[in-house]
Amino acid sequence: xxxxxxxxxxxxxxxxxxxxxxxxxxxxxxxxxxxxxxxxxxxxxxxxxxxxxxxxxxxxxxxxxxxxxxxxxxxxxxxxxxxxxxxxxxxxxxxxxxxxxxxxxxxxxxxxxxxxxxxxxxxxxxxxxxxxxxxxxxxxxxxxxxxxxxxxxxxxxxxxxxxxxxxxxxxxxxxxxxxxxxxxxxxxxx
Numbered sequence: 673x674x675x676x677x678x679x680x681x682x683x684x685x686x687x688x689x690x691x692x693x694x695x696x697x698x699x700x701x702x703x704x705x706x707x708x709x710x711x712x713x714x715x716x717x718x719x720x721x722x723x724x725x726x727x728x729x730x731x732x733x734x735x736x737x738x739x740x741x742x743x744x745x746x747x748x749x750x751x752x753x754x755x756x757x758x759x760x761x762x763x764x765x766x767x768x769x770x771x772x773x774x775x776x777x778x779x780x781x782x783x784x785x786x787x788x789x790x791x792x793x794x795x796x797x798x799x800x801x802x803x804x805x806x807x808x809x810x811x812x813x814x815x816x817x818x819x820x821x822x823x824x825x826x827x828x829x830x831x832x833x834x835x836x837x838x839x840x841x842x843x844x845x846x847x848x849x850x851x852x853x854x855x856x857x858x859x860x861x862x
Contacts, residue, residue, distance in 0.1 A: 673703070673726070673727050673819055674725070674726065674727030674728060674729065675698075675725070675726050675727060675740050675741070675818065675819045675821075676723070676724070676725050676734045676738055676739045676740050676741075676758075677691075677694060677723075677724040677725075677739060677740065677741040677742075677743060678721060678722070678723060678724075678734060678739045678741070678742045678743070678753055678756045678757075679691045679694070679721070679722040679724060679743045679745070680719070680720070680721045680722075680742065680743070680744050680745065680746070680749035680750065680752065680753040681719075681720050681744065681745030681746045681749050681766075681806070682717050682718060682719060682720060682745075682746045682748075682749065683711065683717050683718055683720055684717065684803075685720070685745040685746055685805065685806060686745065686803070686804070686805070686806030686807075687711075687720040687721070687722055687745055687806070688709060688711075688720065688722060689806060689833065689834075690722075690743065690745070690806045690809070690810055691707050691709065691722035691724050692707075692833060693810065693826065693829050693830055693833050694707075694724045694821065695707050695724060695726075696829050696832065696833060697820055697821060697825050697826055697828075697829040698724075698726040698819070698820050698821075700820075700825070700828075700829065701819075701820035701825060703726045703727060703819075703820060704726065704727065704728065704729065705724070705725065705726040706724075706725055706729060706732040707722055707723060707724045707725070707732055708722070708723045708732035708733050709721070709722045709723075710722070710723075719749060719752065721749075721753060726819065726820070734756055735756075736755050736756060737755065737756070737757070737758045737759065738756065738758050739756040739757050739758055739761060740758060740761055740762065740818070741761060741762045741763075741764070741813070741818065742754070742756060742757045742761065742762070742763040742764070743764050743809055743810075743813060744763065744764065744765045744766060744809075745766050745792070745805065745806050745809055746766060747765055747766065747767040747768075747769065750763060750765045750767075751776070754776070754779075757783075757785055759783045759784055759785070760783070760784045760785065761783075761785045761786075762785070762786050762787075762788075762816065762818075763780070763785060763786070763787040763788070764787075764788050764790060764809055764812055764813055765787065765788070765789050765790070766790060766791070766792035766793060766805055766808070766809050767789045767790070767791065768791055768793065768794065769789060770789065771789070772787065772789070788812065788853070788856060790808060790809060790812045790849060790852055790853070791808075792805035792806070792807075792808035792809045792812075792849065793805045795808040795845060795848045795849060795852065796808055796845050798848075799841060799844050799845050799848060800841065801841040801842065801844070801845055804841060804842050804845040805845070807830070807842045807843075807845040807846040807849065808845050808846070808848060808849035808852070809849060810826055810830070810846060810849065811823075811826075811845065811846035811847060811848065811849025811850040811851075811852075811853070812849040812850065812852055812853040813826075813849075813853075814826045814827070814846075814849075814850050814853075815850050815853030815854055815857060816853070823850055826846070827843060827846060827847075830842060830843060830846060831843070
């Protein structure tokens with residue numbers, strides 16, 4: 673099984689923590705995994721992209737149209753990194769919007785890609801942990817049970833990677849993201 677995931681956001685959005693959780697989760701499940709992080713002015717809100725690959729892989733870098741999943745922790749970074757998503761891929765986008773532009777929706781439809789919007793910022797803010805919107809996105813992703821990534825494995829890895837004093841709030845946000853995905857998937861009959 674090979675899975676390629678792009679985690680994209682801006683500095684301070686928890687992109688690197690999310691990719692670390694994905695890598696650790698895959699390794700715990702017995703998979704070969706590696707990542708490559710790209711960040712420049714991330715401390716100033718610049719772009720941060722992490723390439724996560726598991727399976728029989730030789731390079732940590734994901735090429736254009738090869739990512740199975742695009743986890744976008746900032747809506748603008750979804751548009752910037754959309755070229756990585758392969759035909760039939762899955763995109764999960766942290767956004768306050770209810771829709772994406774028609775031209776992008778048409779492109780995703782032509783490429784048979786699934787996309788889901790989640791207001792991770794809103795969920796995290798409601799839980800009193802605005803800086804944990806990445807956990808809402810990971811929780812949402814966990815509902816799809818792709819490869820080793822399911823609710824239990826990701827929440828167990830989260831427990832190991834997040835400082836104990838912050839774990840309870842982070843897991844609340846993670847659970848809320850998961851619940852949001854369950855509602856959306858149920859509405860779509862999936």
